[in-house]
Amino acid sequence: MTLPASQKVRLYQSAMYLLGALVVLLVALFTDWAKVQRNFFNLDVAADMWPNVVTTAAINTIVYTALSFLLGFVLALLLALMRLSSLRAYRAFAIGYIELFRGLPALITLLFVGYGIPIAFGWRLPGGTLGVGSAGLAIVAGAYMAETIRAGIEAVPRGQSEAARSLGMSKTRTMFTIVLPQAFRIIIPPLTNELVLLIKDTSLFFILGSTPETKELTKFARDFMSSSRNATPLTVAALIYLIITLPLTFLVRRLERSAAKAR
Amino acid sequence: MNVAIDIRELHKSFGALHVLQGIDLTVDSGEVVCVLGPSGSGKSTLLRCLNRLEEPDSGSILIDGAEITDPEADVDQLRTMIGMVFQQFNLFPHLNVRRNLTVGQTGVLRRKRVEADQVAEDMLERVGLSEKIDEYPIRLSGGQQQRVAIARALSMQPKMMLFDEPTSALDPELVGEVLDVMRSLANDGMTMMVVTHEIGFAMEAADRVVFMDQGVVVEQGPPEQVLSDPSEERTKQFLRMVKDH
Ligand SMILES: Nc1ncnc2c1ncn2[C@@H]1O[C@H](COP(=O)(O)OP(=O)(O)O)[C@@H](O)[C@H]1O
Ligand SMILES: [Mg+2]
Numbered sequence: 001m002t003l004p005a006s007q008k009v010r011l012y013q014s015a016m017y018l019l020g021a022l023v024v025l026l027v028a029l030f031t032d033w034a035k036v037q038r039n040f041f042n043l044d045v046a047a048d049m050w051p052n053v054v055t056t057a058a059i060n061t062i063v064y065t066a067l068s069f070l071l072g073f074v075l076a077l078l079l080a081l082m083r084l085s086s087l088r089a090y091r092a093f094a095i096g097y098i099e100l101f102r103g104l105p106a107l108i109t110l111l112f113v114g115y116g117i118p119i120a121f122g123w124r125l126p127g128g129t130l131g132v133g134s135a136g137l138a139i140v141a142g143a144y145m146a147e148t149i150r151a152g153i154e155a156v157p158r159g160q161s162e163a164a165r166s167l168g169m170s171k172t173r174t175m176f177t178i179v180l181p182q183a184f185r186i187i188i189p190p191l192t193n194e195l196v197l198l199i200k201d202t203s204l205f206f207i208l209g210s211t212p213e214t215k216e217l218t219k220f221a222r223d224f225m226s227s228s229r230n231a232t233p234l235t236v237a238a239l240i241y242l243i244i245t246l247p248l249t250f251l252v253r254r255l256e257r258s259a260a261k262a263r
Numbered sequence: 264m265n266v267a268i269d270i271r272e273l274h275k276s277f278g279a280l281h282v283l284q285g286i287d288l289t290v291d292s293g294e295v296v297c298v299l300g301p302s303g304s305g306k307s308t309l310l311r312c313l314n315r316l317e318e319p320d321s322g323s324i325l326i327d328g329a330e331i332t333d334p335e336a337d338v339d340q341l342r343t344m345i346g347m348v349f350q351q352f353n354l355f356p357h358l359n360v361r362r363n364l365t366v367g368q369t370g371v372l373r374r375k376r377v378e379a380d381q382v383a384e385d386m387l388e389r390v391g392l393s394e395k396i397d398e399y400p401i402r403l404s405g406g407q408q409q410r411v412a413i414a415r416a417l418s419m420q421p422k423m424m425l426f427d428e429p430t431s432a433l434d435p436e437l438v439g440e441v442l443d444v445m446r447s448l449a450n451d452g453m454t455m456m457v458v459t460h461e462i463g464f465a466m467e468a469a470d471r472v473v474f475m476d477q478g479v480v481v482e483q484g485p486p487e488q489v490l491s492d493p494s495e496e497r498t499k500q501f502l503r504m505v506k507d508h
Contacts, residue, residue, distance in 0.1 A: 157351075157353075159349060159351050159353040160353060160355065162316055162349070162353065163347075163349065163353035163354075163355070163412075164355075164367075165316065165342065166314055166316060166342055166345070166346075166347040166416075167342070167343070167366075167367035167371060167415070167416075167419060168339045168340065168342040168343035168367060168371040168372075168419065169339070169367065169370060169371055170339055173370055173371075177366060177370065178355055178366075181357050182355075182356065182357050185357070
């Protein structure tokens with residue numbers, strides 16, 4: 001039997017639709033919707049979380065993210081400049097650092113900073129969960145962002161620094177007044193992506209131990225789940241994460257589109 | 264007469280490619296020298312060696328008597344005396360025209376904001392773009408961008424100006440306005456070294472024309488002589504080719 005190509009495609013699509021509808025129907029039939037509602041969307045449990053889930057947990061998540069990002073950014077800038085340095089030793093160090101911390105799970109790095117250093121030296125980074133956790137995440141984020149910043153610097157046309165140098169500007173002045181400002185414009189989208197990743201990575205802070213005041217969203221939800229014997233706290237936490245991250249990812253997509261148009 | 268640029272036995276290679284094969288050339292102060300030659304003959308490299316954007320392999324270059332090729336030379340300081348204009352303009356897109364013209368003055372020459380602004384305004388007027396002082400480069404036509412680039416170089420009040428094919432990236436109808444600015448600079452007595460394919464400009468504005476090919480100066484002399492009655496076969500060939508276009 002031979003069918004025209006267009007008809008074949010339509011037949012195939014109809015079959016796929018039917019298959020999908022069947023799966024949805026089966027899932028719907030065999031799911032205990034009352035149970036789902038009681039355990040994942042329980043308004044009483046959600047009400048109990050209020051207001052701490054926002055005033056403590058969400059705020060902590062945001063503060064941890066902001067500090068990690070800030071520290072990570074400064075570190076990344078330093079690493080990117082070292083990576084592009086004319087001194088071989090600086091380049092080698094930066095490459096080593098970047099490959100090391102991109103190759104490790106963030107959790108391992110956090111454990112090193114939170115427990116390895118205190119065990120070895122009997123000394124803890126200041127600032128409690130905030131200080132230790134943010135430093136740990138910054139060490140990791142710095143490695144990723146360094147590569148982003150380097151790519152941004154290399155994307156600035158060479159004529160820009162040549163024009164600056166021919167005005168008599170030093171290498172350093174050229175970098176900070178001419179190259180970096182243009183590089184940052186180019187890398188705002190990938191840096192925002194990095195920020196979104198960091199928001200999610202702050203959920204690893206639980207490993208550092210926490211008091212009621214230092215819990216971030218995930219830890220807060222997890223503890224609330226245990227005490228209430230209900231999964232709704234996870235749903236609430238997930239929704240809050242999305243409220244924070246979705247506008248950012250939306251922003252990234254818009255920035256990327258307008259950057260593509262400018263090209 | 265003072266010698267503004269003194270090039271002796273200049274050699275430069277990129278890997279195995281021997282781009283400058285012993286250039287000897289002087290430019291007197293106040294002189295306008297046009298450099299002609301086929302693409303790839305080393306004209307840009309020569310110009311870029313003069314302010315050490317390109318590092319010469321051997322030979323020496325004296326800028327107003329100071330050896331810029333000396334390893335101990337204060338290159339950044341010497342560069343402020345050498346204005347450079349590029350084929351692609353290379354204006355700073357994140358700065359408006361005013362800042363393009365003042366960023367070097369305040370940062371390198373340590374001029375006060377007010378003074379730098381005044382110089383910027385004067386130079387913009389000189390290239391006929393006073394009204395564009397608050398625009399960003401992207402909003403200007405190619406010809407206007409190149410004139411701003413010339414004003415930017417002039418803002419450092421350099422002793423000489425280097426031009427690397429300043430009109431090659433422009434639409435034909437925009438070439439004239441840039442050449443006009445360059446002509447008036449030449450009339451004002453600026454020392455200029457201009458790499459160009461504009462035979463007409465060379466003919467009327469140059470004091471001397473230098474013809475380069477394959478990394479050497481093939482011949483040089485007054486424009487009427489080199490352009491109308493060249494003595495070297497390579498020069499004749501090149502001129503025939505350019506005039507056909
Ligand atoms: N940075 C560089 N690396 C390698 N080769 C180069 C570089 N710059 C120029 N060249 C080569 O040197 C030769 C001369 O180039 P250039 O000075 O730009 O010539 P022109 O300006 O006369 O067209 C060309 O063959 C070019 O490909
Ligand atoms: Mg060239």
